[in-house]
Amino acid sequence: MRRLIPTGDATRPVEFAQDAQPVPAPGEVLVKVEAFSPNRGETFLLETPEPGLMPGKDVAGLVVQAAADGSGPPAGTRVVGHPPMGGWAEYTAVPTHSIAVLPDEINAVQAAALPLAGITAVRLLRTAGAVTGRRVLLTGASGGVGHYLTEMAAAAGAEVTAVTATAERGARLLELGATAIVHDVADADGPFDVVLESTGGSALAATLARLVPGGTLVWFGQASRTPATVNFFDLLAGPENAVIRHFHYAGAPYGPDLATLLRLVAGGRLHTEIGRTADWSQTAEVLIELRERRIRGKAVLTIGASR
Template sequence: MIRMQRLIPTGDPARPVEFTEDAQPVPAPDEALIRVEAFAPNRGETFLLERPEPGLMPGKDVAGLVVQAAADGSGPRVGTRVVGHPPRGGWAEYAAVPTHSLAELPDSLSAVDAAALPLAGITALRLLRTAGSVTGRRMLVTGASGGVGHYVTELAAAAGAEVTVVTATPSRAERLRALGAATAVHAVAGARGPFDVVLESTGGADLPVALSKLAAGGTLIWFGQASRTPATLDFFDLLSGPEGAVIRHFHYAGPNAGPNAGPNAGPTYGRDLATLVRLVHNGRLHPEIGRTADWSKTAETLVDLRERRIRGKAVLTTGVVS
């Protein structure tokens, strides 16, 4: 049995993970074994670490090298550089990743930049796919300082949307303007609507305020609760608000979010990952990485990510470079 290093939860919010020795994963027939060079934690994962369930193995955004091809013949060959979105277990030296959730990397794209793409990038692509054509439409993006917000802003602006972002600080507002935002405000109440589309990810008191900013017939897509505070909607306020407004709940792995949308569509990510890689390679999408560190600094990085001290994505490197 081949052994390796893996990060596992501790249950201690001040130091959420620690190293342990574990068996190298044995891939299923449709999985490739990836030697992980870089991985990117997501803020949602930091919340799971506060009260980890037994057997939790975090890690859904990885980049590295294929060291064992899938036994069923699908996916990339040994020696191929890839980005992947495994269902679990990516914070380790090796990860088994379904081949339908891998995309090959060009030489122009580093493992660090690639690792910043999967969850945030796939979410951004699928949010915009759910919103429909955004060309010429006014869009409001709350919680825009995170990885999803950066990708959505750049993609929507490039598609011709007039994007207003909500972000906490002047420096983050400046960066989002550079990515194409037309307007940046520091509170949802300060956004000057009406908006055709609202992408809402903070929940709490912000959601009803964001809803009130919709134009008649507009759509609010709710995809997160970063405030960690439940939202309360007053039915009478809703009736007196924008006529014909639509509220949609969104999850990036939902059956109607992916490129093969439909009631029987599964959570496959390879096509979206390939799209993201192509956009970065062509200079049309720019991963926003607020911190890169050795994975020995993962615990500290997770705390800073949870407490919103990192702009955009954080990426940890294992010290292995192909």
């Protein structure tokens, strides 16, 4: 079979190679991949790839071999999955605790855009706690996670202020329920009960200063690739008893959260925001666009016919 492997070349980060079809472990299904979605964090790993790196964590396709231990769906079932690696290939093995069965109304392209970004959004909101009637500030809002977070938080009754680079990127977030769009944290009309911060650099301290006393900042990324610094005395002069929480989405099982996301999409309560769809022969070009933040929302690559 064919798979995409890292090259270490920033101008063409992946290339095709021949590989043996994966042999699933007893608790895994073998999936014929119809669509996959790269994440911006994966583009960073490709800059100096570790030996044996096989990217790919967001996939959708058809189960062609059921799990030997009897868990999971039978062959012939359409699924979305979140494997630990190796999803940029014609076939991939996925643990049965990290898949969900697709309803007929959701196609492979839509489904592939859900896993990492959608699971992150769901788990971030759980971490933030009840947001009904609360003021929420979200940085880096025009990426995949940001779109899902905005729509789900607004639907839960939060007043969401989203920080985006441009008005064009923010327009869709207003449609999804954001109360306000700003392009600089300094322009955000605070204070806020909750900050969801994903850019790092100077944004961490700036958003922290916008909290109400006792407010919570959940730090879930560093998209700017600039380390964040917080001055103790600035913090002391800021909101009293502010809480900074580190967040990482990882932790199986992923299947239940994927099923939740599918239910929301199927019911029209969550929308997959896909800024770029292309055949997987164009993966290298799409990865560069994603790395350079030229894609709003998610990018999805298709392998052959998908539905």
